[in-house]
Amino acid sequence: MVNTYSLAMAKRNINYLQFFYQNVRGLRTKTNIFYENILSSESDILMFTETWLHDGISDSELCNDVYDLFIRRDRGSLGGGVMIACASRLQARARTEWDRPDLECIWITVPARVLGVSRNLHVATVYLPPDRALPVRIELLSQIITEVIDQNPNDYLLISGDFNLPGVEWTSGHPVLLKRGAVEIQNSASHLINTTRCCGLNQYNFLTNSHNHTLDLIFANFSNTTMRSSCPLVPEDTFHPAIVVQAVDILIPPLKLKSFQKHFFGRGNYERINSELLEYDWGLVCDSGSGLDRVIEMFYSVINSVIDKYVPKSTVGGAYSYPVWYSRALINVIKEKSKAHRLWKKYSNPHDYATFALLRDRQKKMQKECHKSFINRSQENIKNSPKQFWAYVKARKKNKNSYPKYMTYDTNLLTSETEICNCF
Template sequence: MNNKDLTVYYQNVRGLRTKCLELRQSTLCNDFDIIIVTDTWLHDGIFDAEICDDRYDVFRADRDLASTGKSTGGGVMILTRRTLGVTLLVLDSSASIKPIAVELIWVSLSMRVCGSHSDLIICAVYIPPEPRIMSDNINALEEQVLFVNNLHTNSNYLVIGDFNLSCISWENDCPLFLKKGPKEVQAAGMHLVEELEFINLKQFNFLKNYAGNTLDLCFSNLPLLICDNHTPLVNVDRAHPPFTINITDFNKQPLRESFIPRRSFYKADYASISENLSAHDWPSLLRTGTIEEAVDVFYDILYACVDKYVPLRKSKPSRSYPKWYSSALIKIVREKYKAHKRWKKYGNPTDYDEFTLLRCRERRVQKQCFNNFTSNCQVNIKSNPKLFWTFAKALRWGSSYPKSLSMGIDKFLDRKEICDGFNSFLKTLSLITIRRISFQKTSLMG
C-alpha cells in the first residue's frame, strides 16, 4: 500500500441519529479517502456538519418517510475527500427507473484525479429486507445499474451496499444460490448477480457475519483488496461487519490545493514606506474636494505603498481543527500522520507501531479534550454563553461551500454552476434596481 492507493471505508451503521458525534470524532482520527455508510436513518433535521469535519464533501440519500410510510430507517451516505473533487452523478429521471424503496446515490470521481483512463463511478445502495416488495426493488436496481453502465460504458465501477441477500452464499469467490426465503427474491437475486457479472462487475466481499451470511456486497470491475476493519468508526452491528477497500490499480492525484496570495508584512520595507509617505504634502492633498474624495486619495497612496514595498507570498490553506482541540492533541495528530507517511513510504514495522501508538493516544486525548470542553461550556454557560453557541453554530452550518443550490426551477450542482447562478441572480437584481431608478426619474420629470 502506498500514498497513491485509494482507501475506502464501508459500514452499515444501523442508524446514525445517536451516533453522529461518535462518527464525527472517529473521522477526525482517520484519513480515509472515501467513507460509505448505509442504513443511516438520517433526516433533514441532521446537518452535514454534525457528521464530519470540512475535509469531506457529504452526499446523502435519506429515506423519503412520506412516500414509504415508514417512521425511520434506511438511507445511504458517501463522504469523499474534498481534494478528490467528487461530483454527484445526476440521472435523467424520465429515462431511468428508480427503485421504489431502495435508497441509493451515484457519485463520480474524475479520471484526472484517478490517474486512470476512465472515471470511477460509485453507487451506495441499501435494499430494505421486505419480502413483499424486495424482488421488485432488486429488479429496479438492476435496471438502473445497467442504465448507468450503458451511459458510461468506459468507466470503472464500485457498487457497494447492504443488499440483504441471505439467499446467496459466497464461497471461494463464487456465489452459491440457496433455496432460502421467498422464491421471487431468490430469482431476482440470482438474476442481479448474473447481470452484474455479465458487465464485468465482480463481487469482492466474502466477510461473513455472526450467522454466516454476507449481506454487504461490493461489486467492481477493478482489482480490490478488502480486509476486515478492527477500528470501526462507530459501534458494529454484528450482522454487518465493516471493512476497508484498497484500490491499488489507481495512481491517485488529488486536485491541487489553491494557493492564496497574501502580503508578507514581516518582510516589508518599512523605511521606504515611511520615506514615501513623508514625501507627500498631506494638508494640500486632503484639503481639496469632499471628504469622500479625500479618503479615496489617502487610500490610493496607501495601497500604492503596500503594492510597491510589501512582497507577496503564497500561502496554502491550513487544516482547521475543532474548537475543542488542544495544542497537545494537534501535535499528536501531526506526529501520527508523519509516522503513517513514513510507514507507507518505507514499510518499516517500527513506523507502523509508532503510528498505532499515536492513534490510540489521539483517541484517548481527543475524548478527554471534548469532555473538558463540554464541561467548561456547561459550567460557564451563564458567564460565557458565546462559547456554547459558537460550537453549536459550527455544527449546524459548518464552514464549507454547499454542494448544490437551487433558484426557481434551476438547480446548480457544482461550484462553477453555483457561482454562475449567483452571477445571474445578481444581474437580475441590478437590472430591477436600474429599472426602478429610471421609473422614479421618469415619474419626477413627468
C-alpha cells in the same frame, strides 16, 4: 480561508484511492463519536447504510468541510438511509438522474480530471431492506446499473451496500445460490449476479458476519483489495463488519494545500488612503473618452493600487488545520501516529505497526477527552463568555454553505469559477 483537509488524509504515504464502508445501524445518537472519528479517517470516499438520518440533523453535526456529504433521508421513522462522504478535494457531484424514489440508493461521480486519468469514477451506495419488496428493488437496481454502464462504458464503477441476500455464498470464484428463502428472492439474486457479470462487475467482499453470512457487498469493475477495517467510525454491528477497499490501480495526485495573499484591513492606514484618493485627479478617469467598461476598469485599478499600498498583506492557508478543540498534546500524537504509519508501510516492520496501533488508540482516547473537555468548558463559561459557546453551537447546527464546485447550464457542465461566473 481555513484549509480543512484532515491531516491523516494529507500525510497518508499511499497515493491510491481508498474507500470505507459501514452499516452504522443508526447515527441519530452517535453523531459525536462519528464526528470525532471521521476527522481522523484516512479514506477518500466513505459509504454508509442504515444511517436513520432525518432533516433535523444537519450536515455540520456529522462532519466539517473535510468531506462533502451526499445523503438520502428517505424515512421519517427508524431504519434505512444511505450516505456518501467524499473528500472535498475530489470535487464529486451528485447524480440525481440515477436516483429512484422507490430505491434507497445514492450516486456520485468523481471527474476524471481530478483523478488525473481519462476515466470518471462513479460510486453508489444502496440499502435493500429484507422485506417482500426486495425482489422488485433488486430488479430496479439491476436496471439502473445497466443504464449507467451503457452511458459510461469506459468509466470506473463501484457499488457498495447492504443487499440482505443471506441465500448467496460469496466466494472468490463464483457465487453459490444456497436455495434458501423465498423463490422470488432466489430468482432476483440470480438476476443480480447475471447483471453484474454482464456489466463487467465483480464482487470483492467475502467477509462474513457473526452468522457466517455476507450481507454487505462491494461490486467494482476495477481490481482492488478488500479487508476488514480496524477502525470502524461507530461501534461495529455484529451483522455488518466495517470494510476498507483499496483501489491500488487508481492513483490520485498528491494533496497540495493552497495558500494565498490576504489583506488585513484592520491594520490599514486609512488616513493615507483618504488623502491619496482625495488628491487623485479623477477627471483622468471620467474624461478618458473610453467606454464604460474601460472607465470601470480604470476606477478599480486606482482603488486596488491604493489598497495594496496602505493595507498590509499576509500569506494564509497552505498548512494543515485542526478543530478548535484539539489540544497541542493531541496534535503531537496525531503527527507521531502518521510517522509510525509511514514507517510500517515502508518497511513492514511489526514493531512499527505496534507503535502505530498504540498511538492510534491513544489518539481516539485523547480526541474524545478533548472534545468532552471543550464542551464542558464552554458550558461552564457560558455566563462569562457566551460568545464561544454559541459560536460552537452555530457551527455544529448550520448546514455547510459554500460556493458550488460545479453548475449546469443547459446541457453543459461548468466546473471552473470563471465558467460559472460567465454564465450570469
